[in-house]
Amino acid sequence: MAKVKFPASAFKFINELKANNDRNWFAANKPTYLEEQARVAAFADRMLHELNLHDVIETAGGAKSMYRIYRDVRFSKDKTPFSTYWGGRFKRAGKQRRGGYYYHFEPGDKSFVMAGFWGPNTQDIKLVRDDIGFDPAPLRAILSNETFVNTFGALQGEQLKTQPKGYDGSHEAVDLLRFKQYLVMRRFTDKEVLSDNFIDLINQAFKNTRPFLDYMSEVLMTDINGILI
Incomplete structure (x- = not known):
């Protein structure tokens, strides 16, 4: 299968949108937006194809993974109507495959991919904390692994100020018990995003999340005796 490059024109559109983030400009340039949206969707299709070679994803296609560019400004101080990045998510299939993948492509060296648990519910947070409290060694081993550190640096996410x-x-x-989110993130420069091997960089990052996602899935889907919940 031929490689699909991330379209440089999609970054050009975002830069223009950042300078003209209003409804009139967007309406006049909507045909260009739809062309770029289709190009990014084709790139997301390739991401999905690569992901399904080593995971099982229920998201139906690249276009289905993409977030709307229209912002919900009802509760935001920022009233600009449009998001200034291309983003979306892939959902893992089956109740035993917990967590998901997210992508965010934005010019200015602000692109990244991420995996994990953005908004875990109270029960899930308790399961994870109880497992860490009982024995933090398995998670510590994952977070200190050389491949993990070189790819993601450290565990990310909102934390409580105290225990x-x-x-x-x-x-x-x-330090681990304080987390309210459990995320891993790989950032990319614009040069990487526009390179010929960007799809390979993304896919390797997603592959490198698996020890973390597998650990979290086991914790969230089994009781202390290893029986499926």
Whole structure:
């Protein structure tokens, strides 16, 4: 299969949108937007194809993965009507495959891909914290692995300022217990995004998330005896 490059014209459109983020400009340039949207969707199709070689994704296609460019400004101080990036997500298939993949392509060296758990519910957070509290070694081993560190650096996500209620503040893994989100992120420069091998860089990053996603899936889908919940 021939490689699909990320379209440089899609970045050009975003830069123009950043300078003209209003409805009149967008309406006049909507045909160009639709052309670029289709090009990014084709690139997302290729990402999905590569992902399905080593994971199982239920998202039906690249276009289905993409977020709307129209912003919901009802509760935001920023009233600009359009997002100034291309973004979307891929959902893993089956209840035992927890977590998901996200992509964000934005000029100015602001592009990244991410995997993990953006908004875990209270029950899921408790399961993860209880497992960490019992034995943080498995997660520590994943987070300190050379491949993980070289790809993602460290675990990302919002954290509490102190230990969560019901957990000892002197616990050896209190730094992990404070997390409210569990995310891993690989950032990209514009040069990388527009390179011939960008699709390979993305796919390798997604592959490198698997020890983390597999650990989290096991924690969230089994009880302390290893029985499926």
